Amino acid sequence: MQENVEVAFHSGSIFTGSGQPVTGVAVLVNDGRISAIVPEDQLRAHTGPNTRLIDLDGALLSPGFQDSHIHPAEGGTELLQCNLSEAENAQEAVEAIAAYAAANPEVPWIQGGGWSMDHYEGGAPLASLIDAVLPDRPVALSSRDHHSMWANSEAFRLAGIDANTPDPADGYFERLVDGSPAGTLHEGAMDLIAAHAPKSTDDFLLAGLLRAQDDLIAQGITGWQDAMVNGNPENPSTSLAYERALADGTLKVRVRGAQWWARDAGLEQIPALVATRARAEALGLPERFNLGTIKIMVDGIAENYTASMIEPYRDKCGHKTDNTGLSFISAENLASYVTALDAEGFQVHFHALGDAAVRDALDAVAAARAANGPSANRHHLAHLQVVSEADAARFADLDAVANLQPLWACHEDQLDTLTLPFMPESAQDRQYPFGDLVAGGARLAAGSDWPVSSADPIAGAHIAVNRIAPEEHSVPLGGEKQCLDLSTIWAAYTSGTAYVNHREDSTGSIAPGYFADLVVVSPNPFAVPSSEIHNSRVVSTWIDGECVYRASDVAAEQGA
Known part of the structure; x- marks a missing residue:
């Protein structure tokens, strides 16, 4: 008998990080890590009087969600x-x-x-x-x-x-x-x-970060990639907010930060980015905080006609204009920057929304591969609203990750009234082509871009599977071929983002030795009709084997 088992989850379904959930097993936790997965009929042999038994009652136990593109301090x-x-x-x-x-x-x-x-x-x-x-x-x-x-x-x-x-x-x-x-x-x-408005103070940024952390943990999120970290120690910065939270023990989640690439500067900014990365490394807690990523904005967004498109936008009458959006960085310079960053061991996190921006970003990754050879930097492209068919097939060969924001992939007012009528005809049926990316062999990660939209991974998973908003009766955006199965998008929110964050050996999966960063979801979304996925809720969130959120506690507090 192993009486030192601290927590044991049983009587539910277990999503291990890929594939379909498994049943008939229990997950054991010791010292903040998963110690074993055992048959349920052997559970008593592995527990003692001090073991905390968590009866899942048919719920789903999953690795904690990880958001691959989010702005916590700004949202908070x-x-x-x-x-x-x-x-x-x-x-x-x-x-x-x-x-x-x-x-x-x-x-x-x-x-x-x-x-x-x-x-x-x-x-x-x-x-x-x-x-x-x-x-x-x-x-x-x-x-x-x-x-x-x-x-x-x-x-x-x-x-x-x-x-x-x-x-x-x-x-x-x-x-x-x-x-x-x-x-x-x-x-x-x-x-x-x-430039004329007051800037946030260090104290205010820290307060925002901690407020966001509370809200995100309640949604089952135990780690993320912050898509815009300002690391300048001379000014109030999100990097310093993270450092303060790490120092005082209030940073509970695991964070990989993407330092901001100033598009009005060039290669001369790399030494400062290297120094900021080293500053974070010197803290000695790489599993909690790392700044090894650079965020580059390639283009804008479709709603204000600044997403960079291969074909021009249309006017209110449906006629072609001479506007193909904005490329914030020329293709030539982008390739130069990415090649240099790749050589320095940085991961590049692209904002690439229009099909021309996606092509420029993939070309930049290809240039880096040609100059530097294969790397383990795991560059990834976020948003991907429009991707040409040819470019959807390039992700796998370039080892570029498709970073999806699934909640946007459905018909809704902003898309239907401010975007689709003005998109070139070639882009009408290529909005968020998730199915095409999977068919081309792309590796997936998933995030929210919160506060742009809800950070709720369950809501995002519902849209990825259905391509129709809950309670709506429209058709799937882009057709059923762009729908993902639930196990694919659930993996993108867990093991997929863990891979992007270089933490797939310790997070994102339920396996012995991994951190016990877990979420309990009920009803089990894999056991309900796809149209009901959005009704599943986070019951509890666990980090390092400790329960950091319990829905019943919140309900009791609200009812008091």
């Missing part, structure tokens, strides 16, 4: 500021702004975000909407996707933006008939106002 600080993510229309958003301003009279700038483009004509809210309730305090609010900003007239005035202000090379702002700012700024134009 947004929750602590003017949060518009719950507003269901323009009027509710304006009311939320007014209420936040009234409740926080000492705040000089109203900041935050979360507004949805589909709530406004053309996806571009007007400054006058805010001016009507708050004319004398500057307001600057990021859109849900963080590629646009809504500002009031006072913010434009303080930033010195008027009809004579030219659009920057990497963005633009909406204008009224006389050329003056209408209220919305896109991509690089957002910096024109952000």
Whole structure:
């Protein structure tokens, strides 16, 4: 008898990290790691009076989810500021702004975000909407996707933006008939106002990070790749927030951070990135925090016509325009940068949304492979809204990982009204072509881009399988051939992202020796109709064999 077994999970289904769940076995945990998987009829031989027995009661035990593309500090600080993510229309958003301003009279700038483009004509809210309730305090609010900003007239005035202000090379702002700012700024134009708004302090970034961690753990997420880490120790930075949380023991999850690549600079920034990576390595806890990734924004987004496309966008009448979006970095420079970063041992995390951006990113990986030979850096491309058929087949040969944000892969207002009507005809049936990527042999990881959209992996899995939003009666986006089976997307959220994060030997699977980072989900999503996957909920989340979230505790607290 092994009386030192601390925790034993039994009487449920076990998703080990790939394939279909198994039954009839129990998972044993000791010293924060999985010690064994044994037949249930032998459980008593492995437990003692001090063993904590967890009766799954038919639920699913899974490796903890890992989000492959997320912005926790930004999302957490947004929750602590003017949060518009719950507003269901323009009027509710304006009311939320007014209420936040009234409740926080000492705040000089109203900041935050979360507004949805589909709530406004053309996806571009007007400054006058805010001016009507708050004319004398500057307001600057990021859109849900963080590629646009809504500002009031006072913010434009303080930033010195008027009809004579030219659009920057990497963005633009909406204008009224006389050329003056209408209220919305896109991509690089957002910096024109952000440069004048107060910056987050170190303390505020840490508070946002910890708030986000609580929310994400409650969704079963035990690790992630932060897709935008500012590592400059001279200014408030997310890197320092992570370091502080690590030092004081409040960082519970496992994080791989992607340092931000400044697109207005070049190869000269690499030494600073190397130094920041070394700073994180010197902390001596690589299984908890690592900065070995570089995030490069290749293009924008489709809703504001800045995603880089092979064929041009169409106008409101369906005619071709001369706009193919924005490539923030030329293909030649991108190849040079990726080759240099690959040689330094960095992983590159691409934002590549349009098919031209995807092609440029894959070409850059190919250039790095040609110059440096094969590497274990595991470069990955995130978002992948439009991927040409030819390029979908290149991922496997290049050992490039397809980093999916599944929640977006269905018909919804923003896609149907602000994107599809303006997409080139060749892209209409190639929205988020997950099935094609799998058919081409691509390795998958999965994430959310939260706070752009919900971080809930179960909701994302539901969309990946059905390509239809819950309770909707539309057709699968892109057809049934783009649907994934549940085991494939569940693996992408667990072992797939663990692979991207270079932690597949210790996380992302349920196997002896692995960290006991686990999630219990009920009802078992593998045992319900595919249309009901979204109804499954996280019952508990475990990190290092300790229960860090229990839904019943939350329910009891709310009922008290």
